[in-house]
Amino acid sequence: xxxxxxxxxxxxxxxxxxxxxxxxxxxxxxxxxxxxxxxxxxxxxxxxxxxxxxxxxxxxxxxxxxxxxxxxxxxxxxxxxxxxxxxxxxxxxxxxxxxxxxxxxxxxxxxxxxxxxxxxxxxxxxxxxxxxxxxxxxxxxxxxxxxxxxxxxxxxxxxxxxxxxxxxxxxxxxxxxxxxxxxxxxxxxxxxxxxxxxxxxxxxxxxxxxxxxxxxxxxxxxxxxxxxxxxxxxxxxxxxxxxxxxxxxxxxxxxxxxxxxxxxxxxxxxxxxxxxxxxxxxxxxxxxxxxxxxxxxxxxxxxxxxxxxxxxxxxxxxxxxxxxxxxxxxxxxxxxxxxxxxxxxxxxxxxxxxxxxxxxxxxxxxxxxxxxxxxxxxxxxxxxxxxxxxxxxxxxxxxxxxxxxxxxxxxxxxxxxxxxxxxxxxxxxxxxxxxxxxxxxxxxxxxxxxxxxxxxxxxxxxxxxxxxxxxxxxxxxxxxxxxxxxxxxxxxxxxxxxxxxxxxxxxxxxxxxxxxxxxxxxxxxxxxxxxxxxxxxxxxxxxxxxxxxxxxxxxxxxxxxxxxxxxxxxxxxxxxxxxxxxxxxxxxxxxxxxxxxxxxxxxxxxxxxxxxxxxxxxxxxxxxxxxxxxxxxxxxxxxxxxxxxxxxxxxxxxxxxxxxxxxxxxxxxxxxxxxxxxxxxxxxxxxxxxxxxxxxxxxx
Numbered sequence: 098x099x100x101x102x103x104x105x106x107x108x109x110x111x112x113x114x115x116x117x118x119x120x121x122x123x124x125x126x127x128x129x130x131x132x133x134x135x136x137x138x139x140x141x142x143x144x145x146x147x148x149x150x151x152x153x154x155x156x157x158x159x160x161x162x163x164x165x166x167x168x169x170x171x172x173x174x175x176x177x178x179x180x181x182x183x184x185x186x187x188x189x190x191x192x193x194x195x196x197x198x199x200x201x202x203x204x205x206x207x208x209x210x211x212x213x214x215x216x217x218x219x220x221x222x223x224x225x226x227x228x229x230x231x232x233x234x235x236x237x238x239x240x241x242x243x244x245x246x247x248x249x250x251x252x253x254x255x256x257x258x259x260x261x262x263x264x265x266x267x268x269x270x271x272x273x274x275x276x277x278x279x280x281x282x283x284x285x286x287x288x289x290x291x292x293x294x295x296x297x298x299x300x301x302x303x304x305x306x307x308x309x310x311x312x313x314x315x316x317x318x319x320x321x322x323x324x325x326x327x328x329x330x331x332x333x334x335x336x337x338x339x340x341x342x343x344x345x346x347x348x349x350x351x352x353x354x355x356x357x358x359x360x361x362x363x364x365x366x367x368x369x370x371x372x373x374x375x376x377x378x379x380x381x382x383x384x385x386x387x388x389x390x391x392x393x394x395x396x397x398x399x400x401x402x403x404x405x406x407x408x409x410x411x412x413x414x415x416x417x418x419x420x421x422x423x424x425x426x427x428x429x430x431x432x433x434x435x436x437x438x439x440x441x442x443x444x445x446x447x448x449x450x451x452x453x454x455x456x457x458x459x460x461x462x463x464x465x466x467x468x469x470x471x472x473x474x475x476x477x478x479x480x481x482x483x484x485x486x487x488x489x490x491x492x493x494x495x496x497x498x499x500x501x502x503x504x505x506x507x508x509x510x511x512x513x514x515x516x517x518x519x520x521x522x523x524x525x526x527x528x529x530x531x532x533x534x535x536x537x538x539x540x541x542x543x544x545x546x547x548x549x550x551x552x553x554x555x556x557x558x559x560x561x562x563x564x565x566x567x568x569x570x571x572x573x574x575x576x577x578x579x580x581x582x583x584x585x586x587x588x589x590x591x592x593x594x595x596x597x598x599x600x601x602x603x604x605x606x607x608x609x610x611x612x613x614x615x616x617x618x619x620x621x622x623x624x625x626x627x628x629x630x631x632x633x634x635x636x637x638x639x640x641x642x643x644x645x646x647x648x649x650x651x652x653x654x655x656x657x658x659x660x661x662x663x664x665x666x667x668x669x670x671x672x673x674x675x676x677x678x679x680x681x682x683x684x685x686x687x688x689x690x691x692x693x694x695x696x697x698x699x700x701x702x703x704x705x706x707x708x709x710x711x712x713x714x715x716x717x718x719x720x721x722x723x724x725x726x727x728x729x730x731x732x733x734x735x736x737x738x739x740x741x742x743x744x745x746x747x748x749x750x751x752x753x754x755x756x757x758x759x760x761x762x763x764x765x766x767x768x769x770x771x772x773x774x775x776x777x778x779x780x781x782x783x784x785x786x787x788x789x790x791x792x793x794x795x796x797x
Contacts, residue, residue, distance in 0.1 A: 157557060157612075162233075162261040162281040164505060164515075165270050165468055166418060166455045172505065174515045174551035174561040175267075176202075176608055176622050176655070180260040187703065187711045189744045189757045189790060191299075191307070191328075193252050193260075193282070199699040199717050201620075201657040201672035202264050202278075206692070206768040208782045211332045211339040213250045213369050216769070219264050219278035220626060221651045221678035223692035224725045224771075225633055228572055229277040231267070235284055235347070235361055236422055237403055240274045241445055242476045242495045243574050245430075251365040251399055253343055255297060255309055256324045258285045264655070265624060266567035266604050268545035269517040272472055272499045276567045276602055284361075286347050287313035287322045299755075299792025302785070304331040307792075320349040333785040335388040336370035357407040365399045371432065374771060374780030385765065385783040395432035401425065414458055421452035439484055447476040464507035468517075472499040478573055483532075490531040493573040496524040503547070515549040515563075523570050527577045527593055537593045539576060543568035543601070557612035569600040571632055575643040598645055602628040619658035626651035634726065648681035649690065671700035680728075688730045689723060692769070694737070696720035713744040724770035724779050732779050738766035751796045756789070763787040 163173035170177050180196055190196050192212035198205045208214040218226035227246025232239045239247040260282050267275040292314035299307050309326040323346040330339045345363040372388035407420040426447040433440040453470030475496045483489045503517030525539040549563035577593050608622030630645040657672035674697040678690035701715035721734040741762055746755035767781040
């Protein structure tokens with residue numbers, strides 16, 4: 098252990114030295130009209146191709162996720178990327194995770210193939226990715242307190258204004274689940290828009306049909322947006338259909354310059370099949386589109402209401418901003434297996450209040466932005482699970498209280514310092530009412546901190562380094578597994594696992610955001626996460642329970658670049674992700690984390706003509722990786738795959754017609770695979786082959 102700490106200190110010193118060296122090299126030029134050292138070198142190298150290249154019009158985006166208030170991306174000192182409304186419009190993707198597939202540092206696995214059960218992994222957490230990536234919608238946490246994580250099927254892609262992705266731990270500001278990163282989705286509001294109404298219809302492979310309608314508009318007094326949608330997808334496998342109904346609205350009332358009051362509300366219902374995994378013998382017998390569970394079904398009903406007052410005023414010492422989210426949410430899920438006479442019903446009720454205040458001051462000519470807040474959540478999960486003749490009934494409650502403060506300092510010499518601290522208390526109660534009577538409680542406490550330094554070597558570019566401590570509490574059904582009778586031994590199994598501990602991570606990152614070249618922009622970062630007590634499902638022969646791995650290392654390199662051609666009519670892009678996650682010590686020392694590919698690569702180009710014709714080509718390669726639960730790394734890996742997608746659209750006079758072909762080469766592959774409970778064989782969830790989509794939309 099002492100040796101490992103020494104090695105980690107060496108790595109930190111090397112990263113810090115690299116940061117200083119990069120800053121020194123780039124500090125060649127302080128004239129904003131001239132490129133940096135590296136920007137000038139790129140311009141000179143590309144000068145023979147000036148007839149093809151065009152000066153980039155990209156601007157430093159304003160983001161809210163890294164600090165929970167608006168600030169330029171370069172000032173954040175974080176690894177931030179933004180998917181704009183234009184990117185979303187021309188993607189013609191059906192589900193939000195499809196937008197993330199090609200992004201650097203993100204691995205997407207659609208298990209069923211209909212968008213309902215999708216895992217988004219940031220920083221290599223494999224099977225536990227849903228519990229380590231926090232998904233926010235307009236500041237509202239969508240992650241549930243159980244293993245289900247965020248339900249991507251509830252987020253309509255056409256209601257989104259933009260998506261901000263912050264990779265790396267954001268625990269100080271967002272608390273639990275933000276250990277790998279945060280995906281913050283900002284929906285449309287109608288702000289500064291004339292009244293508009295629109296409809297959209299699309300259809301595609303496997304009898305996919307979707308109809309959507311919306312209204313939006315804005316005035317000095319009120320902004321509004323409303324959407325209704327219904328979709329049906331028969332699925333590429335037997336019993337993999339998905340049918341959804343969604344209603345969402347956002348209304349912002351602005352009675353005064355210093356006050357806004359926002360109400361967001363939504364209702365979602367879906368019905369879907371659970372086709373299950375296929376073993377190699379099953380694929381030989383019934384094919385990749387078959388199912389061994391043709392009658393397993395499930396449904397979801399989810400509704401939320403959130404009220405957010407916002408006040409902004411200058412008290413003389415600097416502008417002060419106050420806001421608070423008051424949230425209530427209820428979700429019901431039901432699943433059944435008629436063949437085995439089994440069923441499961443969950444009802445999760447959540448209430449939250451999250452007040453926060455931020456103010457800007459100036460001390461000795463140093464701008465100082467301070468944010469402080471409180472996050473309180475209380476959730477109760479009522480579960481009925483098991484054989485219909487002998488159901489297990491348990492009520493599981495989780496309450497959390499988090500207090501945090503963060504600060505951003507605009508220092509001399511174009512330096513920006515960030516820092517923050519969070520303390521969080523959690524309370525769990527497990528009230529088992531049948532078939533075994535028991536009541537257990539847990540009261541863990543954890544803290545997190547974050548420090549960072551960024552150097553803007555010109556107005557468009559910066560280098561940064563961060564050091565942070567993060568944590569994640571177990572979700573309720575990691576602490577507690579429903580009680581059941583082991584048919585082999587006749588003993589009662591399951592219950593509360595008192596050996597679990599909160600997951601702790603020390604995180605180190607250094608990166609660069611280079612945008613000073615006229616024609617090229619690129620971003621790069623290297624990161625290390627030293628994790629203790631990583632929460633994971635441990636499966637050994639005849640043994641399975643939620644447990645902790647005492648020590649794991651997540652390290653990676655992320656590279657991304659853009660090239661601009663022909664007066665910005667063509668944009669080329671490419672990115673590469675290297676991620677290595679492995680166990681240290683214990684029975685699995687040196688083994689790789691299952692479901693984490695070591696290499697991922699994406700590239701493509703966008704073509705725009707006369708602001709009415711759009712074409713996109715995208716290629717994505719995902720390397721091989723061990724199947725889920727294969728902690729011993731003894732089974733063959735999931736095969737690598739490469740898929741090619743093309744999108745085309747035409748817009749004129751409010752009418753848009755579009756088409757898309759995904760997996761153009763008709764490749765057979767699986768994005769997800771798993772070892773069975775007794776670790777005797779592996780199973781796969783085959784992904785769709787070539788699919789088509791066509792549709793139109795009209796706005797008035």
